[in-house]
Amino acid sequence: xxxxxxxxxxxxxxxxxxxxxxxxxxxxxxxxxxxxRMVARALRELPSGHELPWxxxxxxxxxxxxxxxxxxxxxxxxxxxVAFDARGRVAKERLxx
DNA sequence: TGTCTGACTAAAC
DNA sequence: CGTTTAGCCAGAC
Numbered sequence: 001x002x003x004x005x006x007x008x009x010x011x012x013x014x015x016x017x018x019x020x021x022x023x024x025x026x027x028x029x030x031x032x033x034x035x036x037r038m039v040a041r042a043l044r045e046l047p048s049g050h051e052l053p054w055x056x057x058x059x060x061x062x063x064x065x066x067x068x069x070x071x072x073x074x075x076x077x078x079x080x081x082v083a084f085d086a087r088g089r090v091a092k093e094r095l096x097x
Numbered sequence: 098t099g100t101c102t103g104a105c106t107a108a109a110c
Numbered sequence: 111c112g113t114t115t116a117g118c119c120a121g122a123c
Contacts, residue, residue, distance in 0.1 A: 025105070
């Protein structure tokens with residue numbers, strides 16, 4: 001039987017390479033039926049202490065989603081070498097896959 | 098069961 | 111490029 005959507009989402013999340021990013025919609029499309037909102041929910045529900053790269057998930061317009069951890073997210077991406085342009089967008093070459 | 102909400106998106110201006 | 115709008119669908123109440 002197919003794994004729960006949440007499990008599929010987290011499995012995909014764990015495969016995003018360092019220095020690369022992907023979008024809510026792309027992750028959703030890789031699962032068997034999840035929607036971008038479900039991906040967002042899955043990230044929000046992540047327990048603290050996990051080691052999944054939640055900060056490598058951005059919006060379809062390649063900006064950071066609006067949430068409380070956006071500042072930390074931007075910092076961690078920059079630490080990995082992901083740059084933001086003057087309008088706060090990530091270069092599309094950084095998209096994974 | 099009905100209504101509201103949200104770490105989203107695509108389309109229309 | 112920005113703002114708005116409708117669609118989306120699983121949780122919380």
